[in-house]
Every structure is written in structure tokens, then in C-alpha cells.
Amino acid sequence: MKKLAFLAPMLLISAALAATPKDTLVYQNSADIPTLDPTMVYDTASGSITENIYETLLTYKGASLTELEPLLATGWKESNAGKTYTFDLRKNVKFHSGNTMTCDDAAYSIRRNLVVNSPESGNWFISEALLGTGSNANDDKTITWDRIAKAVSCNNAGQLVFNLPKVDPAFLAKMAYTGQSIVDKAHAIKQGEWDGTERTWKEWVGKDLNDSGLSKNPSGTGAYQIVRRDANTLLARAFPGYWGQKPAIQNVIIQKVPEQAARYEAIKRGDADIIETGPRSTLSQLQGPGITILDDLPNTTATAFFMNQNVKDPGLLGSGKLDGRGIPANFFSDVNVRRAFSYAFDYERYIKEVQLGKGIQRTMLLPDSFPGYAKDVKTYKYDAKQAESYFKRAFGGDVWKNGFTLRMNYRAGAAASQTAAELLKRNIEAINPKFKVEIGAKQWSTMLNDSKAGKEAMIIIGWAPDYADPDNFVHTFYHSEGYYSPRSGFSDRSIDAWVNQARNTTNTAKRNQLYKLVANRSFAVAPFIYIPAGVNFTVYRSELKGVSKNTYNPMTSFSATGTFWKDLSK
Structure with a gap:
């Protein structure tokens, strides 16, 4: 009860003074915290607390x-x-x-x-x-x-x-x-x-066990222990019996604030030390005295258009034929179709318009900061002539002669995904008036379930790492038994063999060689359209110390600072 009596007034004080105390860290985001039971943690909101x-x-x-x-x-x-x-x-x-x-x-x-x-x-x-x-x-x-x-x-x-x-x-x-x-x-x-x-x-x-007894009443060895938690606020306090160095931050307050504008005002006033931000285009709203924007941070996610080679939802196929009114279920099984789509996406325009010039076109679906990333590999560039050439070869010329109608979905509310889909649609339809791409917004949970069952023809989806090893990406995306395999229907014997070999050796040089083979083969067979990776950034009050490029680790779930709470101070 003493801990509750101590921390509850702290929250009131911070609001009244419009400045967080020197020994208190306040973080505002929009996420729920599904669990505090380590065995169930599989999201960044939960992970940022449990770690x-x-x-x-x-x-x-x-x-x-x-x-x-x-x-x-x-x-x-x-x-x-x-x-x-x-x-x-x-x-x-x-x-x-x-x-x-x-x-x-x-x-x-x-x-x-x-x-x-x-x-x-x-x-x-x-x-x-x-x-x-x-x-x-x-x-x-x-x-x-x-x-x-x-x-x-x-x-x-x-x-x-x-x-x-x-x-x-x-x-x-x-x-x-x-x-x-x-x-x-x-x-x-x-x-x-x-x-x-x-x-x-x-x-x-x-x-x-998301709502397990251990989630409700955790007991760890970490530098902080939970004092109180409800739907909108979590209070933690430095554990006096911690075995390591005693942290400078004694109290941590996590507040759920769904409205982006409210979070922005809070950090401007000093009511919050760190906040969840919006897209890069909103950074101009946060520039000012007392606020630091740390830019050019590593991005450890990978995102792509999936071109499903075995679409299992007849409702997405229209006529189910190459007659201009639909597509066959195996439309993307022809490598010429996949190459044509890859040349039809404007990567540079996406970087310029969506990422405001802060983007990287990668050579493979692996973060460029990860071991195993192959730099010296060809990439697709927007080239309408090349796209046209491959469309004319696809299905013995039937794609070019008859046309098609493709239906693809993107996650509802995801502005970047919508823009990417619109760019692709515009470029493909400009190549041949018989080509039609119909795009639509879809609820995320529904799209995930449908894509896992192979029922989406084309979607945009990404992957964030569980652990910092290339296998977590390469097997997930490229292997025929990978986590994302049902979404793409992609299978390649050579790639499977190389990924399996890389999984069974500890020789780093050999693994890197195998991953480069995967990257080169992927360029040749084009199972995905790689969406450029944005450059990450974080925003925090300038008095907060311990946040820098030298300490920022993207594998830390509390990625707003890339550090543990115990490493921060004011």
C-alpha cells in the first residue's frame, strides 16, 4: 500500500506542474498491454514492459x-x-x-x-x-x-x-x-x-495465458516492479533489491493515449518524456525547444507485396480466367507476371512521397543492419518498358492479349500501404488498357486470417524480428515451410536447400554465402516486390539522458529509446 500511496500522487503532480519529475519517466502510446506473462509475450507493447x-x-x-x-x-x-x-x-x-x-x-x-x-x-x-x-x-x-x-x-x-x-x-x-x-x-x-x-x-x-495469474501479479528479477496496472495506466517503481546498478529513474508511468494530437501536446508541455509518434510527415509538428528528434536509426522490419501463386478464394478470381474479367488461381505462378509486376512498382517515388527521401531499397527481405544481408545483389527498378516486355511473355502471350482484373487488399487505416497499392495500380493500368487492378481496404485481423489460408491474391505485409538472426527473416519469407509460405504459395528447391544448410551450420562466412545465393535467386524468380524500408526516428524530451545512436538497439522492445528503463536518467 505504501507504493500505491507514493506513486499515485506522482501522476497528479506531473499533470499539475506540466513537467515530469527528475526521477520519473512518463511514456505515452496508443497500445494496450495484452500480457505481462513472459511465456505469452509476442507483441512490442507487452515486451516493452516485461523486459x-x-x-x-x-x-x-x-x-x-x-x-x-x-x-x-x-x-x-x-x-x-x-x-x-x-x-x-x-x-x-x-x-x-x-x-x-x-x-x-x-x-x-x-x-x-x-x-x-x-x-x-x-x-x-x-x-x-x-x-x-x-x-x-x-x-x-x-x-x-x-x-x-x-x-x-x-x-x-x-x-x-x-x-x-x-x-x-x-x-x-x-x-x-x-x-x-x-x-x-x-x-x-x-x-x-x-x-x-x-x-x-x-x-x-x-x-x-495472456490473463494468467503471473500476468496479473508478476515477480521478476528486473530493475523495476509493477505497482499498479489498469486499462489506461501502468505504474512501476525501481526494485530496491535489484542485484545490478541502482537506476536513476525511480518511477515509470506508461499511459495509453489513443489520440496522436494529445500525445504531441503532452510532450510539448513536458507532461510526457517519450511518446509514440506518427509517420515522418508529422515530425514538423514536434520541432521546437525542449524536444529532441533522433533520426537515422536502423529499421529492423521487412515489408513486401506478396504475389500468391495459389489463390484459394474463388471470390477474388472473378471469371477465374485470362479473359480480362479475372485471373486464374495460379496467375502469379508465371515468373513473367511476377517480374512484370516487380518492374511496375515505382520504388524511388515511394521513397520520395511516403518516406520523404528517408528510405532504402533493399536487396532482400532482411534488414540491412542484420548479419547475412547481401549488399551486392541486383534490385528491380521502375521500368515500364521492361514490365511490358514481361507481360507480353506471360502465359504464352494471353495476359497481354486478353488482359486481367486483379483484386488486392491492404490493411485498413495503413496510409503507406494504401499509397503503395495505388502506385502499383496506376503504373500497371497505364501499361495496357486491358489491365485492371482493384484495390480495397480490409480489416487487419481478417486479412491476416484470410492470407494465412491462402485466400488473398496480393497483399502488403511485413515482419519484425523475434531475435537478431537472419534465419528469423529468411526462413519466414523464402522457405516453402516458412511462416509466410501460405500467403505466397512460393516454393523453390534451391532456396529451400540453401536455407536449410544455413540453419545447420555455425560458420558465419558460409551462412552469409548461402543467404547471398537466396537473395540472387529471389531476384531471378521474383516471388515478392520489396517495399523500400523507411529510416527510423524517435522523439523525446531533451532533458532525458541515455538515448543516442551509440546505445539504441532496435531489438529492445521499448524501441522508443532502444534501451532499458534502467539505462535512462534526467
Whole structure:
């Protein structure tokens, strides 16, 4: 109750003085916080909180995407040809409950993720690493308790041991993901969570734990602990028993403010230290005394037009034929169609009009700041003559002779996606009067579900990384069994083989060579139209210290500053 009595007035004081106190950080955004249970975290809003109240074994070093350093671990070693990892754990670390962290807590945390592995969570990739499958035990009957127990355990020396079925070069990066945070086992069980035993594990497989007891009452080892949370406000306070350096910021207030204009006014007045901003075109509204705009930050998302080679919704096909009134389900299976569409998009105009000149045309669907990105690869440029040439070759000349009507959707409310779709439509229809592209807005959740079922002909969709390894993008987009495969219907034996090889070697140079092969092959077969990547920026009050290009790490969920709360001060 003392904590509530202390923090609640702080919120009132900040509003009254129109300036946040020196020891308090106020962040305003428009997002809900779905969960504070690490096993369910798979969105940036939840991740930005959990990464500050919980901690993982490893974390990224400074702004690096390739260097990892110990956090709750003090060191680790590899053995068994890269299939066994043994971690030494930090001593005398306290949870917010007052319990001392042990190896048993760490083993319980990872086992819990393997047991639950809900479809709504991000645990598929740690399950893939430790069990050889991204599925849970309900969907893959070969998963047994013995396999889970063997995958992660404690040895007699109190070390945490991971046994992988095969080499995974991304394993350490996966362990830095906030969903692999170490939870307080005794506290979790007291909240009604899984008891950690073989007797009950099957009861928890696939459960949706977004609103779990642990989410309502978390206990981590992080520098901050939750004091109060409701639909619109979260209050956190520095944990006095934190094992690391004591943070300068003692209080953190997260406020949900849906209206962009209200957030902009708040940071201008000093009511907020950091805010969620709108598109680059709105930055002019924020320029002024007391506000810093940090620009030219890395963008770690990748976005593309998907050209579905096997459209499973007859309603999008019109006549279903190349007669000018529709398209066949396999319209995009002809590489000439895909190349024509790729040449028909005006990349430079998109960068100029949507990204105000702050954009990069990438060579592949992998962030250019990531390891494995291949710079020396051809890219498509807007060329109406080239597009016309490939359209004339498509389907033996039938596309050019008869024309087509294509229906494509974009996410409702996404101005950049709408503009991209309109640019493509305008350019294609200008090539041949028999070509028609009908575009429409669609609710995001509906479009996601339909595209996952292969029911969209052409959509714009992107990917943000779970962990800083190229496989998280390359397998997702390009592999025939990748997460996005149903949305594109794309399959290429050579690419599949190269991606599989890259997944099974720890040799960085070899992996990079394989990813370059993927990029070159992708240019040749054109499964996607790569949308230029915007350059990121962030806006904050100038008195806030600890935000810079040298410290900004895009893998930190609290990407408004690219840092943890504990690294900030005023």
C-alpha cells in the first residue's frame, strides 16, 4: 500500500506542474498491454514492459545486433559439437517477491515455455531449437515429458544445461528474446500456474495465458516492479533489491493515449518524456525547444507485396480466367507476371512521397543492419518498358492479349500501404488498357486470417524480428515451410536447400554465402516486390539522458529509446 500511496500522487503532480519529475519517466502510446506473462509475450507493447521487470540469461551488448553478453548468466560454454550449452548463473539474485533465484527457477521457466507453447505466443522458435519442432504436444504427439526434461535441466553443480537435437546457430540469440525471461517458480505456483511436474504438464499444453495469474501479479528479477496496472495506466517503481546498478529513474508511468494530437501536446508541455509518434510527415509538428528528434536509426522490419501463386478464394478470381474479367488461381505462378509486376512498382517515388527521401531499397527481405544481408545483389527498378516486355511473355502471350482484373487488399487505416497499392495500380493500368487492378481496404485481423489460408491474391505485409538472426527473416519469407509460405504459395528447391544448410551450420562466412545465393535467386524468380524500408526516428524530451545512436538497439522492445528503463536518467 505504501507504493500505491507514493506513486499515485506522482501522476497528479506531473499533470499539475506540466513537467515530469527528475526521477520519473512518463511514456505515452496508443497500445494496450495484452500480457505481462513472459511465456505469452509476442507483441512490442507487452515486451516493452516485461523486459524491464524480468530478465533473460543473455542480452544484446549496447547497440550491437551480433554481440551478446551475460545478464542473469555469468557465462556459458558450448560442447557436444554445438548441441549442448551450459550456463553459469548469477548468484544472490532476488525476485520481487523476495525469493532467491536458483537454477530450478531457470529450468522451470524454459520448460514452462516448451510445455505451454500457445499458438498466440512466440515459443515456437525456442521449441524448434530444443525439441526439433515448433509445435506443442497437442499438435505433435512425439513430444513427451522426457524430451522436455532432457532439453533443459540443472546439473549437480547448479548449472543450467540445454541439450539441442541438432545445431542451431541462432540459439543464443533466441535466448535473448524477452519471452525466455526467468520467472519466480514458487511465486508462479502460488498464483495458480503450472506446478512444474510431470504429473500435470499435459493440462497446460497450448493454454492461452495472456490473463494468467503471473500476468496479473508478476515477480521478476528486473530493475523495476509493477505497482499498479489498469486499462489506461501502468505504474512501476525501481526494485530496491535489484542485484545490478541502482537506476536513476525511480518511477515509470506508461499511459495509453489513443489520440496522436494529445500525445504531441503532452510532450510539448513536458507532461510526457517519450511518446509514440506518427509517420515522418508529422515530425514538423514536434520541432521546437525542449524536444529532441533522433533520426537515422536502423529499421529492423521487412515489408513486401506478396504475389500468391495459389489463390484459394474463388471470390477474388472473378471469371477465374485470362479473359480480362479475372485471373486464374495460379496467375502469379508465371515468373513473367511476377517480374512484370516487380518492374511496375515505382520504388524511388515511394521513397520520395511516403518516406520523404528517408528510405532504402533493399536487396532482400532482411534488414540491412542484420548479419547475412547481401549488399551486392541486383534490385528491380521502375521500368515500364521492361514490365511490358514481361507481360507480353506471360502465359504464352494471353495476359497481354486478353488482359486481367486483379483484386488486392491492404490493411485498413495503413496510409503507406494504401499509397503503395495505388502506385502499383496506376503504373500497371497505364501499361495496357486491358489491365485492371482493384484495390480495397480490409480489416487487419481478417486479412491476416484470410492470407494465412491462402485466400488473398496480393497483399502488403511485413515482419519484425523475434531475435537478431537472419534465419528469423529468411526462413519466414523464402522457405516453402516458412511462416509466410501460405500467403505466397512460393516454393523453390534451391532456396529451400540453401536455407536449410544455413540453419545447420555455425560458420558465419558460409551462412552469409548461402543467404547471398537466396537473395540472387529471389531476384531471378521474383516471388515478392520489396517495399523500400523507411529510416527510423524517435522523439523525446531533451532533458532525458541515455538515448543516442551509440546505445539504441532496435531489438529492445521499448524501441522508443532502444534501451532499458534502467539505462535512462534526467
